[in-house]
Amino acid sequence: MVNRNEEVEEEKYNRPCTDAILAFDTETEEFRLLPHPGDSSCYYRPQEHENMYLLLGTRDHLYLCHVTWGEVINVWVLEDYAGWAWDRRYKVSLDWDVKCFPFTADYSGIYNPKDVRVLGIHNGELMIDWVSRGPFSYHLVKNTVSQVSIALKGMHSPIPFATAYYKSLVRLE
Secondary structure, eight states, X not given: OOOHHHHHHHHHHSOOOTTOEEEEETTTTEEEEEOOSSSOOOTTOHHHHHTEEEEEOGGGOEEEEEEOTTSEEEEEEEEETTTTEEEEEEEXXXXXXXXXXXXXXXXXXXOOGXXXXXXXXXXXXXXXXXXXXXEEEEETTTXXXXXXXXXXXXXXXXXXXXXXXXXXXXXXX
């Protein structure tokens, strides 16, 4: 016999994240809430949404990157705006050679997806900043990684904050 309280708890934590992304329709001038791609059941763990990055990429593509606890970044591309259809285009493993890309002395030795920040996608390269490791560029087609050397005057630590700049988000036809 199944306990009804267990069913309610199971239902509560397995509901999909249907209201994860706020979108604005420029034609109707209305806001709407839409689900994020992938396994849309995050079990209402707010930490899962903290590891998701919605990005505007080249060629007017909208990307969602999800840094998972499994040391993977899933890269989703919005293929159909009207139908809200996403395609998981890339699965980037973060299991990189520690000898080639060492951690700094303050690394705890425990992987945490919050330590990996997705900065953007440009010319087919995923730009990330990994706390205790530094900034990286990952080529999505060639599956190659390179560390980015950034020297900022007076700074001795990784990038404090970085993001992409877009002059306009309005598509001119």
